[in-house]
Amino acid sequence: LAPKVSGSYLRQMFIDTHAHLYHQRFDGDRNEMVQRALDAGVQRLYLPNIDEASIDTMHALVAAFPKACFPMMGLHPCSVEKNSTVLLDKMRTLLDSGDYCAVGEIGIDLYWDKSLLKEQQDAFRLQIGWAKELKLPIVIHCRESFDEVFAIVQEENAPELTGVFHCFTGSAEEALKVKNLGGFYLGIGGVVTFKNGGLVETLPEIGLDRLVLETDAPFLAPVPHRGKRNESGYIPVIAQKVADALQTSLAEVQQVTTMNALSLFQHG
Numbered sequence: 001l002a003p004k005v006s007g008s009y010l011r012q013m014f015i016d017t018h019a020h021l022y023h024q025r026f027d028g029d030r031n032e033m034v035q036r037a038l039d040a041g042v043q044r045l046y047l048p049n050i051d052e053a054s055i056d057t058m059h060a061l062v063a064a065f066p067k068a069c070f071p072m073m074g075l076h077p078c079s080v081e082k083n084s085t086v087l088l089d090k091m092r093t094l095l096d097s098g099d100y101c102a103v104g105e106i107g108i109d110l111y112w113d114k115s116l117l118k119e120q121q122d123a124f125r126l127q128i129g130w131a132k133e134l135k136l137p138i139v140i141h142c143r144e145s146f147d148e149v150f151a152i153v154q155e156e157n158a159p160e161l162t163g164v165f166h167c168f169t170g171s172a173e174e175a176l177k178v179k180n181l182g183g184f185y186l187g188i189g190g191v192v193t194f195k196n197g198g199l200v201e202t203l204p205e206i207g208l209d210r211l212v213l214e215t216d217a218p219f220l221a222p223v224p225h226r227g228k229r230n231e232s233g234y235i236p237v238i239a240q241k242v243a244d245a246l247q248t249s250l251a252e253v254q255q256v257t258t259m260n261a262l263s264l265f266q267h268g
C-alpha cells in the first residue's frame, strides 16, 4: 500500500489531515494563512465538509489552491437534523462526481446534543455505506461518543473500509481497538500540547505506526497559541510534541505521518 513518492519529497512535507480552512474566521487573511502553511512545509491540506453552508466556501478554497487543498464531502453529526434526507441526497450526488478524497466529516457527537442520537447513528451508517461503495476513506468525528462510534464502525467494517478517528484523545486500549479494525488511523492534533490532554502519557503505548497529524483549524490551537485561532502552519508544533512524547525525532514523526496520510487518502 506504500505510495510511490520519492524520499526527498517525503522529507520535506507535512500534511494537515483535518482543517476547516474555509471557515469564516479566515475570511480576512485566508490566502496568507494558506501561504504560511506552505512556507512551514505543510503542503497538503485536507478539508472536511460540515453542512450545506460550508460546501461553496470549501469549493472556492480548493479552486484557489488546487494542488494543496483536497475536499471531502459528508454531513457532520452536529448538523444532522430530524430529517436530513434532502441534504444527504445532495451530498451523495456530489460524491458521485469523484471530486472528493473522503467521506467526512461524519460520526456521532454527544457533547452538544444527545437528543438526536438515533438520527446521528442513521446518517453515520448511511455515509459509511457510501464510502464502501465509492472506495473512499471515512473521516470520523467522535466527541464524547467513542463507544457509540466504534460499535457502528465495527459492525460496518469490511476489507474496503478505511479511515481516521479524527481528534483522537482516547486511551491506549481504545487506540488498539481502532488499530485492530485493520484500515484505520488516529488523528492527533493540538490536544497533545495541552497539559491536561492525557495524550503525552498514552502516546508511548499507542506508538507512531498509525498516526496522522491534524490541526482541526480554526479550533484547538496548540500551545503556545491555545485559545486563539488555529491554522495549518502550526502542524510542526504538534509534530514536535508527538516526537517528544515518543522520544523520537521530528523527522521520524514527519515522515511516518506523511506516509500514513498519503496511504489513507490514496495518493500515489
Ligand SMILES: [Zn+2]
Residues within 6 Å of the ligand: 018, 020, 048, 105, 216
Ligand atoms: Zn472537524
